[in-house]
Amino acid sequence: QVQLVESGGGLVQPGGSLRLSCAASGLTTDYLTIGWFRQAPGKEREGLACISFSDDETYYADSVKGRFTISGDNAKSTVYLQMNNLKPEDTAVYYCAAVRDVPFELLPDSFYDYWGQGTQVTVSP
DSSP states (O other): OOEEEEEOOEEEOTTOOEEEEEEEESSOOTTEEEEEEEEOTTSOOEEEEEEETTTOOEEEOTTTBTTEEEEEEGGGTEEEEEEOSOOGGGOEEEEEEEEEOOOSSOOOGGGOOEEOOOEEEEEOO
């Protein structure tokens, strides 16, 4: 059974940092791509970044480029999203998703087969 579990969310002040984790189980990392998404209340789900375990390539949305960094630990089947200089508009539920594919760009949510349950990130004074 494939399972993605996010962790690391919470309340942080503007300008602060958080590191989210996405632990994958029930599937190998062969040709695996994991992406991070977020959804704020009343807004559409937004793709943030993805990483390919096949070639370690990473792709980012312009909205987070330079502030967020995605990385992966093949041995732990875990992907991280380091978020720096957080802003109130980063407040959302953050999700990770997985698909067996080798991307050449940031993949939209429709490409992904497996999803985690989400973790809340709140940026507030």
